[in-house]
Amino acid sequence: MIAAVTEHLPALVVITPLTFSFILPPLGRRLGLARGLVIFSAILSLLGAAGLAFLVFTNPGASISYQMGGWAPPWGIELEVDSLAAFFLLLVALVNLPVVLAGRKNLTAEIGSEGRVIRFYALYLLLIGALSGMALTKDLFNVFVLVEVATISCCALVSAREHPQAARASFSYLILATLGSSFVLAGIGFIYISTGHLNMAFAGDALVLAGQSSPRVLWLAFSFMLVGFGVKAALFPLHIWLPDAHSTAPAPASAVLSGLAVKGYIICLMKILFTVFGPALMARFTVPRILLAAGVVAILAGSVSALLQDELKRRLAYSTVAQIGYIFLGLGLMNEQGLAGGIFYLAGHALSKALLFLAAGAMLAATGKQKISDLAGLGKKMPVTMAAFTIGSLSLIGIPLFAGFVGKWQLLLGSLESGSILASAGIILGSVLCAAYLLPVVRIAYFENAGPAQVQNPGLAEKLSLVLLAVSTLVLGIFPGPFLELALRAARDLLGCC
Amino acid sequence: MQELMQKLIINYPYLIAVILFFIGIMTVLTRSNLFKKLIGINIMESAVFMFFVAAGNIRAAAVPILDEADPQPVYINPLPSALMLTGIVVSVSVTAFALALIVRLYKAYGTTDSRKIAQLSREGKKG
Numbered sequence: 001m002i003a004a005v006t007e008h009l010p011a012l013v014v015i016t017p018l019t020f021s022f023i024l025p026p027l028g029r030r031l032g033l034a035r036g037l038v039i040f041s042a043i044l045s046l047l048g049a050a051g052l053a054f055l056v057f058t059n060p061g062a063s064i065s066y067q068m069g070g071w072a073p074p075w076g077i078e079l080e081v082d083s084l085a086a087f088f089l090l091l092v093a094l095v096n097l098p099v100v101l102a103g104r105k106n107l108t109a110e111i112g113s114e115g116r117v118i119r120f121y122a123l124y125l126l127l128i129g130a131l132s133g134m135a136l137t138k139d140l141f142n143v144f145v146l147v148e149v150a151t152i153s154c155c156a157l158v159s160a161r162e163h164p165q166a167a168r169a170s171f172s173y174l175i176l177a178t179l180g181s182s183f184v185l186a187g188i189g190f191i192y193i194s195t196g197h198l199n200m201a202f203a204g205d206a207l208v209l210a211g212q213s214s215p216r217v218l219w220l221a222f223s224f225m226l227v228g229f230g231v232k233a234a235l236f237p238l239h240i241w242l243p244d245a246h247s248t249a250p251a252p253a254s255a256v257l258s259g260l261a262v263k264g265y266i267i268c269l270m271k272i273l274f275t276v277f278g279p280a281l282m283a284r285f286t287v288p289r290i291l292l293a294a295g296v297v298a299i300l301a302g303s304v305s306a307l308l309q310d311e312l313k314r315r316l317a318y319s320t321v322a323q324i325g326y327i328f329l330g331l332g333l334m335n336e337q338g339l340a341g342g343i344f345y346l347a348g349h350a351l352s353k354a355l356l357f358l359a360a361g362a363m364l365a366a367t368g369k370q371k372i373s374d375l376a377g378l379g380k381k382m383p384v385t386m387a388a389f390t391i392g393s394l395s396l397i398g399i400p401l402f403a404g405f406v407g408k409w410q411l412l413l414g415s416l417e418s419g420s421i422l423a424s425a426g427i428i429l430g431s432v433l434c435a436a437y438l439l440p441v442v443r444i445a446y447f448e449n450a451g452p453a454q455v456q457n458p459g460l461a462e463k464l465s466l467v468l469l470a471v472s473t474l475v476l477g478i479f480p481g482p483f484l485e486l487a488l489r490a491a492r493d494l495l496g497c498c
Numbered sequence: 499m500q501e502l503m504q505k506l507i508i509n510y511p512y513l514i515a516v517i518l519f520f521i522g523i524m525t526v527l528t529r530s531n532l533f534k535k536l537i538g539i540n541i542m543e544s545a546v547f548m549f550f551v552a553a554g555n556i557r558a559a560a561v562p563i564l565d566e567a568d569p570q571p572v573y574i575n576p577l578p579s580a581l582m583l584t585g586i587v588v589s590v591s592v593t594a595f596a597l598a599l600i601v602r603l604y605k606a607y608g609t610t611d612s613r614k615i616a617q618l619s620r621e622g623k624k625g
Contacts (some may be wrong), residue, residue, distance in 0.1 A: 141581050148588045152595060159599060164606030165619060171599045172612075175535055177527060178592050182542045185585065186519070186549065192578070193553045 010066040010079045013048040013089060013241035013354045014133045021125035024118055031114040037495050038121045046129065049086075049093035050282040057085040057482060060489065066136075067325035070406030073486050075198050079136040084490035087483070088135040093118075095259050095354045096128055098465035099252045102358050106365040106462065110250040111160050118198055120250070127256065129263040133185030137227065140188045140198045140276070143268050147184060151177045154261050157253040158245045169244035176231055176241045191223035193277060194293045195414045200275045209289070211281050222277065222285050229269040232261050235328060236298035238323045246317035251361020255312065258320045260352035263346050267326055268417075271342075274494035279334060280419065298325030300406055303433035311370045312360050316353070323396065329423055330411050338414020338423075339491035344484055345407025348395060348476065350405055355392035355463055355469040359385050362458040362466070372441050379446035382457060386445050392440040395473045403476035406484060408473060430486040517607045518545035527580035534599050536593060547582045554578035596625045 004010065020041040027034050055064060063082035065072065079196035081089075100121075108117055108346055130150035155177065159170035191197060194217045211218055227238070242262075246254050271284060282288055302322030309315040324422055326349070362385045367374055371484040374446015379386045395402030398409075408427060415423035458466075506513050515605060518541055523579035525538025593616060607615045 112584075142586075145588070146591075147585060152591060155595065164603065167602040167606065168615060168619060171532065171596065171603060174592065174596055174599065175526060175539060178539050179542070181588075182519075182522075182539075182546050185543075185546045188554060189546065189550050189578075192550075199575075243540070423536050 008066070010064060010081050010136055011047060011068065013052065013274045014079070014129055015138065016044050017125040017129035017132065020145065020187070021122045021129065024064055024122040024125070027118055029114045029118070031108075031117055033117045034121060037461045038100050038125065040192055041125060043095070045132070046093040046097055047387070048213065049089040051083050051471055053086040053090045053486070056081055056083060057486060061459075071372060074197060074202050077142050078138040078199060080138045081136060082493055083272070083486050084267065084493065085135045087320065087343065087486045087490055088263070089132055092128060092131050092260055095256065095350055096471070097207055099255050099354060101461050101468070102252050102255070102361075102465040104479070106361060107252060109365060111373065113160055116160070120157065122407070123153045123156045124253070124256065127157065127261060129258055134264045134268050138200045138360065140191060140200060140203065140272070141301070144181065144185050144188055147265065147268065148181055150261060150264055150356055151181060152231070154257055157192070157257065158249045160250055160253060161246045161248065163451065166248045173241040173245040173367055177374070178229030180228045183224045184233045187221050187224030190217050190224065192220070194218065200271060202280055204276045207276060207278070207281065211284075217345070218277070219285060222287060225269065225272055226287070226290070227377060229265050233263040234270065234292055234321055236301050236321060236325065239298075239302070242321060243314055244316040246320060247313040251357055251364070255354040255357040258317065258357055259350040262324060263350055266324070266346065270494065271329060273331070279495055281331065283334070288332045288334045290332070291328050291422055292420065295325045295327075295329030296330065296333055296375045297420055299324060299426050299430035300433070301431055303437065306321065307433065310372055312364065312372050312375070312441065313357070313370065315372065316356050316360060319407040319434065319437065320353060320436070321398065322434065323353070326408070326411060326427070326430065329426065330414065333414040333418050334419070334495070335414050335417050336488065336495060337417055339494060340487040341410025342410075343415050343487040343490055344410055344480070345404070347483065348403035348407040351469055351473045351476065352392045352395040352402070355388055355473060357464065358462070358466055358469065359389035359392065362462055363389070366456050366458065367388055373439065375445045376448035379447070384463045384466060385458060388470045390442050391444070391470045391473055395444055395477065396438060397435045401474065401477050403480075405477055406480040410484075507513050511548060513544045515549040515552065518542070530611050531592055532603065532610045535612070536600070537611065540589065540593060540605070543585070547585055550578040550582050
């Protein structure tokens with residue numbers, strides 16, 4: 001029994017959330033049971049991801065390959081658990097559990113009836129399943145299918161609230177995201193016609209030849225992939241859907257959309273860029289420089305836009321645009337330190353931003369107000385929530401002892417190694433701007449006097465989820481060892497494969 | 499020039515796919531009517547499907563059903579067509595979901611014009 005589970009673990013990690021998502025809707029209005037099942041599936045995912053991460057971590061250089069349906073790689077769909085996949089799987093599971101725990105009272109208040117909350121959870125699990133699949137899959141067309149599953153469930157999560165604003169944000173997200181998927185699919189088509197393979201490793205080998213005979217097709221494939229995934233990952237000029245979508249979604253959905261969904265697309269882009277095209281071809285088409293420049297522009301533009309927002313959730317949403325820039329910058333550095341920094345920062349940002357959105361959701365639910373200036377005095381009234389928010393802010397700014405610092409430090413090391421002054425300046429300036437837009441929130445909450453208005457403190461489950469995320473942010477910041485090692489190994493695999 | 503024209507004419511499915519793709523993008527980006535945006539998305543996706551199916555086709559090749567008694571030298575590549583079945587399913591679900599959203603938007607704002615909706619929601623925020 002245990003042997004069978006271990007053998008099929010890579011597939012089970014993807015299938016478990018999907019199965020639970022299909023069990024949920026027939027439950028009707030039994031919310032308690034549904035929540036129990038969702039939490040159970042989150043725990044199962046965490047165990048599975050931890051098991052896989054442990055297996056990968058203890059066997060350096062080896063990766064677990066799983067053939068769907070027993071068909072061998074060039075024809076069948078291959079799932080591969082390498083360092084990058086294990087890293088992202090563990091991250092998904094780590095963010096998933098607290099987010100599931102969070103939305104007990106607030107979610108019902110935000111979305112409406114219990115039946116709607118159950119449907120919300122069904123879509124949520126669908127998204128988690130798709131993200132886990134995106135971490136593992138090695139098949140290009142499978143990437144497209146999972147990306148579409150993730151996109152539709154993201155859009156549906158955004159539209160979960162009754163508010164017309166939610167439908168509007170969801171529609172523009174859907175249109176732009178589908179535009180992006182068409183680009184991705186066309187890019188996959190270009191790779192397929194020039195190599196004849198859909199498996200990433202095989203396509204990568206064949207592309208080396210195709211790169212000499214028909215470079216123009218590859219140039220097209222590159223640009224279609226970059227634009228397609230750029231729209232989906234909200235890379236700066238293509239980010240316009242993100243602020244509306246992430247700020248109108250219910251708090252747990254915002255946490256997952258900002259923390260994980262956007263990252264899933266980046267993981268796919270990373271795999272396609274590095275394993276299919278390979279560093280040599282990327283350098284030939286100046287892709288690293290494009291990524292680097294796009295990253296720096298995103299950091300600066302996103303941070304400045306965040307400064308201009310006076311609604312808390314919108315400010316956090318724009319901050320995501322800026323932080324995505326850091327990850328793209330890491331991709332563009334093309335050295336081990338920088339890429340590992342980008343990968344680690346992906347985790348640091350996912351945990352901190354999920355923490356920030358959940359804390360913001362709790363604060364908004366307590367006060368019923370959206371403006372940052374309305375949060376005065378909350379530091380005393382909601383100590384746990386505000387402490388969590390502060391930890392998230394400090395981590396995102398990049399203060400030592402928090403997860404964000406390790407990622408930013410690695411990025412800085414990488415940028416110094418590559419000798420790019422632009423990148424180093426962008427990283428530091430982004431941190432300063434990040435402090436400028438997050439710390440005022442903390443200051444207003446702790447040091448300004450509040451009116452006598454009573455606030456509704458979050459329940460035990462909400463507090464527990466905030467504490468869990470805060471603790472993982474701290475643990476990742478103080479003992480980054482195994483995680484950083486996984487990120488470094490992933491970077492080495494990605495850079496050294498061709 | 500003539501050579502290029504000839505190539506384009508021989509590979510006309512690709513040419514049509516490219517034209518359709520751009521018609522789709524232009525429709526999505528320039529039209530303010532939500533239905534037209536959705537139609538633009540559908541045109542774009544059809545263009546990509548057509549591109550794939552054209553890539554699988556080989557002129558004068560046999561239907562890809564293996565007959566042991568009568569083997570053919572060249573078969574059409576059936577894989578892209580099979581992939582596009584999945585693509586069409588995805589496209590249908592996106593369309594259905596988008597239509598549901600349009601219904602909700604129409605109920606809330608009484609129009610399907612995205613500019614008017616943006617204006618109404620700005621006014622709603624102020625009021």
